[in-house]
Amino acid sequence: YSANLGIFSALKDELDWVLQDKLNHASLIDGNQLIGLPVQRYLHNDIASLEKKVSKQSGQGMIVTDTVFSMDGDQAKIEDLQKIAEGELALAKRGRPGVNVSGAILMQDDAHGFGVFEPNIPQNSIYMATLGKAAGTMGAFVAGNEDFIEFLIQKSRPYIYTTAIAPAICVATLKSLDLIKQGEQKSKLLTNIDFFRNFSQAIGLPISPSNSAIQPFIIGDSEKALGISKKLFDQGFYVSAIRAPTVPKGTERLRITLSANHTQSQIEQLLVQIKNALQ
Incomplete structure (x- = not known):
């Protein structure tokens, strides 16, 4: 929860719009509300619905999805979402006017998939996962390119002002990650x-x-x-x-x-x- 709020709070001045899957976790919705942008949601796992909504946006945006949805257990279509984020829209290819082809950021919350399924992390996207599910400990992490991670370190208030995880939890998490790798x-x-x-x-x-x-x-x-x-x-x-x-x-x-x-x-x-x- 805090990790998602941390991502959104850091990006407050960088985004003009956010589009979220209808069934995203509450922490993603709350993060969206925290930065004062309208909560716009596309139909669950519906690429056509997302394309239609993206075509009405302008400026820098972010497409946000759970990777494995917490109440239904199904999985997001990450490859299709990344194509839309990169501006490779079916609507744009048909020459529709007003379609945003400048690209957007893709963010995924992989709380329920990390440690079970191989992650699909497209270049220049944001990947958040928790350590309290498959890893069995606590906390969360954010992965992204080097510039973005440095940006978070400097700008994410929940990260900056939260007490660090106890060393014993870190050691337990490292052991959990070893067990996950063993398979x-x-x-x-x-x-x-x-x-x-x-x-x-x-x-x-x-x-x-x-x-x-x-x-x-x-x-x-x-x-x-x-x-x-x-x-x-x-x-x-x-x-x-x-x-x-x-x-x-x-x-x-x-x-x-x-x-x-x-x-x-x-x-x-x-x-x-x-x-x-x-x-």
Whole structure:
């Protein structure tokens, strides 16, 4: 959260517009509001919607997206977003007047993808990721070109005026990064994700278009989602019920987060209990 606010606050005097995915994390929306620019959002993962909105902008802009979306678990189309940021617009290629082809900055928040998926970090883009998910510690980092990082060091007030992370946390994080590089835990997690999705389909549960550790089951009703969550808790499964306004009304859901340490037996039992609760 603080890292995203730090990026936006540093760029306050550099940006004329910001465009965000409809389902971006709250910290990105709050950062946008912090610098006084209108919160403009394009339809979720909809490149045509983004192109249309970009065509109406002028000046220096920034396109902002989650990399893995926190409530749906699906992934942003980074390559397409970068092409738009660089001004390679389908609209521009068709010679439409008023289209901004001067380029924009692409910023991605990879809180839920870092350590699991190989990052796609286009040249001259901004990449933020947290260390409290796959790395299992705390804090966050920002990656970018050398000039931008120096700019952040000088201008980002949340970075300048926040107490540094404790040395013990830094040592633990370095160890976590070594484990991530080894890949054993990542392999276990990806295997669990595949098993979860395959077994869900086998027993007739609807699955979302997510290949990440975040696997939502849309219930569509707040009370029903809470009721199923409580039943699962009584049976030994902690599954959060996510309700409006965290997600749009009518898309209330169970949000399952898989880990490398879950066993296939546990996953199977959970899915059978969800199937029974939905009947």
